[in-house]
Structure formats: C-alpha cells, structure tokens
Amino acid sequence: MTNSTATQVLRETAPVGTAIELVVMDMAGTTVSDDGLVIEAFDAAATAVGLAEFGADREDARRYVLETMGQSKIEVFRALFGAEDRAQAANRAFEAAYDARIAGGVTSVPGAGDAIAQLREAGVAVVLTTGFSPATQNRILDALGWHTIANAYLAPGDGIRGRPYPDLVLAAALRSQVSDIAAVAVVGDTSSDIRSGLRAGASIVAGVLTGAHRAETLTSAGATHVLNSVADLPDIFLP
Template identity: 70%
Template sequence: MPNSTASHTAVELVVMDMAGTTVTDDGLVIAAFDTAATTVGLAETGTERDEARRYVLDTMGQSKIEVFRALFDSEDRAQQANRAFEAAYDALIDGGVAPVPGAVDTVTRLRDAGIKVVLTTGFSAATQQRVIEALGWQDLADAWLAPGAAGRGRPHPDLVLTAALRAEVSDVAAVAVVGDTASDMLSGLRAGASLRAGVLTGAHRAPALREAGATHVIDSVADLPALLLP
C-alpha cells in the first residue's frame, strides 16, 4: 500500500529495475556469488562466507563490481570475482529467469499510455543483454541501461539521470523509479524522481524501502498501473 499520496506531477518516464522487480531469478545471484567467492579463495563455510553472503543480500541492486570491491582486498581479486560471478550467472540464465507475473502487461500498458519505460540493472550490460534475450524482451521497453557506459551503478543517481536525459523528460519530477531494493529507492531520491515505488517481490522489505526513500510500497510491479494511470 502507498505510504504517501501520489505526486501531482504527470509521470513521463518510469525507470524500472529488472531482477527482483520485473524478473524473478530464484536465487541465482547468491548461487553465482558462491561460485565467485570460491574462485577467489574465500572459505566455503564459516563466518567470513556468511558475512559476505549477508553483504551481497544487503547491497542487492548495486553494481556488482562495486560490491566485490567492497568485499575483497584488491582490485585484481574484485575483478576476478566479478568475472566468475558473471560467467556463473550467465550459465544459469536459460531456464532460470522468468518475468514477474504482470510485469510485461505493466510495461505494455504504461507505454500504450505514452509513458516511456527504461529497464535498469546492477549487472553488466552483457549480462543484462543475456537476460533480455532469454526472456524475448528485445522490444518490450524503450531502452535498457547498465552501469558502465550509462554511468555509475546504484545507489548513485546516474542510471536514472541518464534515462531521463535519453527520454527527454520535461522535469526530473516527471520520473518514477521502481525497484525492490533500498539502492533503487536511494538512487531515485538522489536523482530527484518524485515517485519512488518499492516492490515486495525481491530483496528488501517495506521498512528498508521506506527508510531509503520510497514514496510508495506496493506488492508487485503488477500494481503499478493503478498507481500511475487514470
């Protein structure tokens, strides 16, 4: 349910997260992380592994290379972990990812109403493209953005601001950000998006989403049209 009233600014663009928001991957992130952690020599059991897993869960939505830089003690080790993570995740994508129920209909309804939709991720652009191809989503959204060429990953505002520039919105207040993590909400807040909707289909629960700046918390992206459309 919303925890504030909807913005009076007409929404022109929705910047929408993928994994956990529009895409379900059934634990593939942690499975791929465990492969990456083992690759760089982190003990397979024990406190260090448990704490690393918890950090990965707490930072869901952030750029994966930045997560590995925070976890490991050198750039070379972080890059090695990131490469191993992407290879492991990519190998699990086929048959391991699916649309969140109602996600395709939501994006279609928003675009039919004249609202642009950009899908974003904390994965690399190459992994994002693999997910898009596995789902057959090449024509679903107006654009797709990933950390790198589109700027820094979440919780920085870069992906939201890049989407706003490409969509040529009249005002950043006309942007809505939708995601399942605190990082999604914080990136929207920092970018100046007036509507920030947290969804409960992914990593973080309502209190964490609200604390990070969510203006609304909804059960699923399927509930977004009721929030944005007449």
Template identity: 65%
Template sequence: MPSIELAVLDMAGTTVTDDGLVLRAFDEAATAAGLPESGQARDAARTYVRDTMGQSKIEVFRHLFGTEDRARHANATFEQVYADSIDTGIAEVPGAAKAITGMREAGVKVALTTGFSATTQRRILDALDWADIADLVLAPGEYGRGRPFPDLILNALLHSGIDDVAKVAVLGDTSSDIRSGLRAGASIVAGTLTGAHDADTLTAAGATHVVASVADFAELILSQPRKADPA
C-alpha cells in the same frame, strides 16, 4: 505533481525473477576469489551481498575483496555463472510484460535498469524475448555508476528527452533502488515486494510507495493525471 512521463524499472527482483540465482552465483564467485567456503567471513560476505542487492556487482566485489584483481576475477565468475543459468533460471515477474506494455501504450516511456553488466542484461532480455519491450535499457559503465548513485535514472531522463525529473517514477525491490530514485529527484520512488527487501526495509529507505508487484506499480502510475486529462 507533474504527470509521470518516464518509469525507470529495475530488473532482477522487480520485473524479472531468478529463483535465488544471484546468491548462488555469488557463492561461486567468492570461492573463485579465495574466500573460505564456510565460516564467519563467508557468512558476513553473504549478508553484505543481501544488504546491497541492486547495486553494481563489481562495486560489491571491490568492497568485499579489497584488490582490483580479486574483485574483477570474482565479478567475471559471477557474470559467467549467472549467464550460464539464464535460459533455465529466469522468468518475468507475473504481469511484468503486460504492465510495461500498458504504460507505454498510455504514453509513459519505460527504461529498464540493472546492477549487472550490459552483456548480462542483454542475455536476460534475449532469454525473455524482451528485446523491444522497453524504450531504453541501461547498465552501469556506459551510463555511469550503478545504484545507489542516481546515474542510471538521470541518464534515462536525458536519453528519453523528458524535460523534468519530477515526471519520473522509479520502481525497485531493494533499498539501493530507493536511494537511487530519491537522489535522482524522482516524484515517485516505489518499492516492490517481489524481490530482495521487505516493506519495512523499503519504507525505512524512504520509499514513497510500497506495492505488491510491478503490476500494481503500473496501476499507480496510470492512475495519475495524464497530460491530456482535464485539469
């Protein structure tokens, strides 16, 4: 296997913690879209949101609410509620910044991806003082479809100048992250246990590795032979 030259990392649940803010923001968005606040429909919607963690939020709302107007209204509410809580509800996964910096110092480029909009992604980065922590930051829209499609990973490859998808490693906390990495053809598609899905779910999705956190992922990547290493 070629040495890893690009690590594509998810944000919420992987490098960033939000203390359940996604589900709280979803509940407000669902109410704004007219979904009953309790009952079978609300319970089914919450289950779907949990199962599809990591996917583009607008796509989740399109599936749940059917019409484009309802989906966009729900998404706008979700993004606003989430953004309003970022300054007090967001923190890095312990060791995330050190792990990212360590990989970059070793010559591995790092891309941060998300299922949120680019505006919300930037708000998260600003709140953590992470404006320059990664080589690339990508969100659905400008860089294609969100997970589980491979677009963000492939765009990270193209924009970083890496010449082979086999030199890419992916880390995420959901089955959607895993499917995205596999569809992109990355050599390492790892799941982390700091977020939404457990080890069995990540393994069933096809994860090549399951790690405790992004810190362990960095150790895994840096333990691979480097270009300058002896053969």
C-alpha cells in the same frame, strides 16, 4: 516475498499537475525473477577468489551481498575483496556463473510485461535498468525475448555509475527527454533502487515485495510507495 497488505502510500508523491512521462524499472527482483541465482553465482565467485566456503567470513559476505542487492556488482566485490585484481576476478566468475544459469533460470515477474505494455500504450516511456553488466543484461533480455518490450535498457558502465548513485535514473531521463525530473517514476525491489531514485529527484520511488528487500527496509530507505508487485504500478498514476 509477498505481502497481502494493499499498496502503501508512504509520503507525498508527484506534485499536482505533474504527469509521469517515464518509468525507470529495475530488472532482477522487480520485473524479472531469477529464483536465487544471485546468491548461487556469488558463492561461485567467492570460491573462485579463495574465500572459505564455510564459516563467518562466508556468511558475512553473503549478508553483505543481500544488503547491497541492486548495486553494481563490481562495486560490491571491490568492497568485499579490496584489491582490484581480486574484485575483477570475482566479478568475472560471478558473471560466468550467473550467465550459465540464465537459460531456464529467469522468468518474468507475473504481470510485469502487461504493466510495461499498459504504460507504453498510455504514452509513458519505460527504461529497464540493472546492476549487472551490459552483457549479462543482454543475456537476460535474450532469455525472455524482451529486446523490444521497453524503450531503452541501461546498465552501469563508462560514465554511468550503478546504484545507489542517481546515474541510471538521470541517464534514462536524459535519453527519454523528459520535461521535468518530477515526471519520472522509479520502481525496484531494493533500498539501493529507492536511494537512487530519491537522489535523482524522481517524484515517485516505489518499492516492490517480489525481490530482495522487505517492506521495512524499503520504507526506511524512503520509498513513496510499497507495492506487492510491479503489476500494481500503473494504478498509482495512470487515469
């Protein structure tokens, strides 16, 4: 999804004198393009746990998956399927289906690598985060050759809840030893990314139009900026 409108500043951003020390970046839809693999993998998972392939239940489930893009996938399946064993089975099927499609199915968003390099050269730490499991995150990094592109990588797991909770952002801030949570910027393509950043207290919480949610959804969630792409992020706060 693209938008020809220039970067939109939607509310006051970092306080005067606050230098950004850390950027917490989402992966799928923000820095990584997967060309609809999430929905394909969800359909495989839903079929694996017995959800009818056609009809209102399947369409409602697809709609929920789109609305909750960016959130921890196991939490999405718990909400959809209720019973823990069924949610876990759906999650395993989802990851197997997604992982099988990663090779040749994921690419970097144009300009994402350059933006990360520009930030790091300016002394700004970059942490890449995801709603996928750590294993799936690692396979994406393998496919892109991105294991050294960022300072650190985080995914939901023991002691770290997925979005829209603030845990991923706070964990990144602690790991990066920022001086102030106001020195953190967050960027993502979903309302869950925006809510996570706001709940953590980041001063810049930018939405991008390369992924799941449109500008109206991102602004409604409270984004400080809406950008055409993560490639535009450094221009917000670098000299």
